[in-house]
Amino acid sequence: xxxxxxxxxxxxxxxxxxxxxxxxxxxxxxxxxxxxxxxxxxxxxxxxxxxxxxxxxxxxxxxxxxxxxxxxxxxxxxxxxxxxxxxxxxxxxxxxxxxxxxxxxxxxxxxxxxxxxxxxxxxxxxxxxxxxxxxxxxxxxxxxxxxxxxxxxxxxxxxxxxxxxxxxxxxxxxxxxxxxxxxxxxxxxxxxxxxxxxxxxxxxxxxxxxxxxxxxxxxxxxxxxxxxxxxxxxxxxxxxxxxxxxxxxxxxxxxxxxxxxxxxxxxxxxxxxxxxxxxxxxxxxxxxxxxxxxxxxxxxxxxxxxxxxxxxxxxxxxxxxxxxxxxxxxxxxxxxxxxxxxxxxxxxxxxxxxxxxxxxxxxxxxxxxxxxxxxxxxxxxxxxxxxxxxxxxxxxxxxxxxxxxxxxxxxxxxxxxxxxxxxxxxxxxxxxxxxxxxxxxxxxxxxxxxxxxxxxxxxxxxxxxxxxxxxxxxxxxxxxxxxxxxxxxxxxxxxxxxxxxxxxxxxxxxxxxxxxxxxxxxxxxxxxxxxxxxxxxxxxxxxxxxxxxxxxxxxxxxxxxxxxxxxxxxxxxxxxxxxxxxxxxxxxxxxxxxxxxxxxxxxxxxxxxxxxxxxxxxx
Ligand code: F6R
Numbered sequence: 001x002x003x004x005x006x007x008x009x010x011x012x013x014x015x016x017x018x019x020x021x022x023x024x025x026x027x028x029x030x031x032x033x034x035x036x037x038x039x040x041x042x043x044x045x046x047x048x049x050x051x052x053x054x055x056x057x058x059x060x061x062x063x064x065x066x067x068x069x070x071x072x073x074x075x076x077x078x079x080x081x082x083x084x085x086x087x088x089x090x091x092x093x094x095x096x097x098x099x100x101x102x103x104x105x106x107x108x109x110x111x112x113x114x115x116x117x118x119x120x121x122x123x124x125x126x127x128x129x130x131x132x133x134x135x136x137x138x139x140x141x142x143x144x145x146x147x148x149x150x151x152x153x154x155x156x157x158x159x160x161x162x163x164x165x166x167x168x169x170x171x172x173x174x175x176x177x178x179x180x181x182x183x184x185x186x187x188x189x190x191x192x193x194x195x196x197x198x199x200x201x202x203x204x205x206x207x208x209x210x211x212x213x214x215x216x217x218x219x220x221x222x223x224x225x226x227x228x229x230x231x232x233x234x235x236x237x238x239x240x241x242x243x244x245x246x247x248x249x250x251x252x253x254x255x256x257x258x259x260x261x262x263x264x265x266x267x268x269x270x271x272x273x274x275x276x277x278x279x280x281x282x283x284x285x286x287x288x289x290x291x292x293x294x295x296x297x298x299x300x301x302x303x304x305x306x307x308x309x310x311x312x313x314x315x316x317x318x319x320x321x322x323x324x325x326x327x328x329x330x331x332x333x334x335x336x337x338x339x340x341x342x343x344x345x346x347x348x349x350x351x352x353x354x355x356x357x358x359x360x361x362x363x364x365x366x367x368x369x370x371x372x373x374x375x376x377x378x379x380x381x382x383x384x385x386x387x388x389x390x391x392x393x394x395x396x397x398x399x400x401x402x403x404x405x406x407x408x409x410x411x412x413x414x415x416x417x418x419x420x421x422x423x424x425x426x427x428x429x430x431x432x433x434x435x436x437x438x439x440x441x442x443x444x445x446x447x448x449x450x451x452x453x454x455x456x457x458x459x460x461x462x463x464x465x466x467x468x469x470x471x472x473x474x475x476x477x478x479x480x481x482x483x484x485x486x487x488x489x490x491x492x493x494x495x496x497x498x499x500x501x502x503x504x505x506x507x508x509x510x511x512x513x514x515x516x517x518x519x520x521x522x523x524x525x526x527x528x529x530x531x532x533x534x535x536x537x538x539x540x541x542x543x544x545x546x547x548x549x550x551x552x553x554x555x556x557x558x559x560x561x562x563x564x565x566x567x568x569x570x571x572x573x574x575x576x577x578x579x580x581x582x583x584x585x586x587x588x589x590x591x592x593x594x595x596x597x598x599x600x601x602x603x604x605x606x607x608x609x610x611x612x613x614x615x616x617x618x619x
Pocket of ligand 1: 356
């Protein structure tokens with residue numbers, strides 16, 4: 001969601017505006033509806049801000065240029081308190097002397113009480129935001145404690161909620177102060193210049209040396225120093241790390257959209273997520289988990305918490321983990337988890353799945369699980385993000401930066417990482433399946449090439465999407481692991497093409513949804529492998545016949561060599577044969593490609609669909 005950039009450079013250098021604007025451009029992928037910057041200029045802080053995309057801010061900067069400066073902050077806002085207007089855009093000024101400006105990501109939950117207090121003290125508010133309350137509190141604190149770090153410390157003690165705050169003050173011209181609680185903030189370490197950002201994309205064009213901050217910390221950057229203290233003032237040290245994503249990885253790599261690039265990145269995303277997880281004997285080694293094996297052997301229940309696409313990855317993983325470990329697995333939407341009195345204790349493993357590592361619903365579910373005594377493992381794509389830090393252990397997916405708002409490669413990487421975890425638990429616990437772990441790993445190793453084969457065959461899917469641009473509704477059916485794939489196919493279409501779409505478990509059709517079938521209704525059917533157990537394949541072929549008989553237009557995703565589906569299919573999209581549990585890693589790809597090209601055919605913004613944000617950092 002909101003993107004944050006801070007920069008301080010050498011005295012003779014005046015590039016703060018360029019650096020901040022470049023950072024904001026790289027953070028556009030987070031989703032936003034207004035943007036602004038503040039620079040320290042002489043004895044004032046100058047701000048420019050505009051509703052809408054960065055172009056509007058650039059136009060404003062052309063019309064009303066800012067003076068050269070070495071210190072600046074910038075913000076892309078996704079509206080929560082107060083609509084997306086020029087006035088509500090950040091930065092916000094505190095006090096009346098024009099010397100202080102502040103930006104914020106998150107929500108200040110007690111802002112009403114604080115605002116009433118300030119209004120009683122005759123403070124005038126320009127905006128409807130919770131952020132402006134903090135700006136005024138900070139200005140007031142600075143008058144009694146004229147040191148921005150100390151003033152920030154005094155203010156954060158009064159705030160409830162989640163926040164990243166960055167502030168500048170004209171009386172301390174070479175300083176930016178940041179604070180974080182439950183919202184992201186990372187430090188970029190330069191040579192004679194330093195950076196702050198919501199994530200490393202903010203400064204990736206300048207440095208790969210980064211510093212991870214813990215919860216409830218304040219960081220003060222000058223051109224030559226980075227000082228970290230806890231909210232109680234205790235000196236602290238961030239954790240230094242090297243950013244392995246390069247700037248080019250965050251660009252579109254020759255594709256028209258980030259989403260197209262990311263769909264085509266999927267063989268790499270799966271390969272990189274599998275990479276380095278086995279020892280020379282082919283046994284899984286997850287040293288990075290740093291959880292005693294004994295503890296993992298004691299687990300008697302697993303709950304997966306996640307939202308949206310990540311939750312569908314969890315639903316796929318449930319089938320595999322239960323099969324391999326015989327441990328019961330429940331999948332809970334993270335925003336429901338806390339409120340359903342979950343059955344969780346010391347023997348429960350709670351696995352969170354999150355691309356961003358910042359989804360507030362998932363973060364809160366993890367915190368709740370820990371309060372209940374559960375062991376928590378985060379499956380996450382973003383180093384330095386909050387959810388891994390709040391968990392007992394993390395298993396990183398290695399999908400690389402996912403910029404398009406709609407998740408694609410992270411989904412495949414999440415399934416892969418969950419499977420690795422399931423196989424590892426099976427290996428540890430001995431059971432009847434443990435001996436087969438190696439065979440599954442070998443099949444998994446073939447998946448990246450098979451994804452590439454699917455991608456190479458997508459020409460027909462693009463054509464189908466082209467002539468379905470006027471569809472009013474599309475249905476998706478699947479069974480077993482194909483059911484969450486159907487849900488994901490429907491979600492992609494809703495998000496990207498704004499078409500009503502529903503995913504169903506095919507067996508559920510006859511219990512109601514078949515009433516939706518009328519002549520010409522497009523239905524995608526994700527067909528399990530003919531090698532699936534319990535006659536699953538035959539059952540779905542019957543389902544296809546049932547809807548075809550009622551006039552549905554059937555677009556069937558089936559394994560190479562599956563001829564049974566042909567008589568009942570208007571279109572057959574082929575994927576290579578694989579083990580039934582691994583099939584989602586292939587069958588979801590045509591559905592992603594379909595949504596991409598249907599959105600493109602409708603002339604929509606593929607990378608930033610309306611009303612959506614990449615990281616959902618509010619509950
Ligand atoms: C859909 C999508 C969302 C995310 C969800 C969780 O395309 O991207 O449904 O999957 O908001 O996000 P993360 O994985 O960052 O926790």
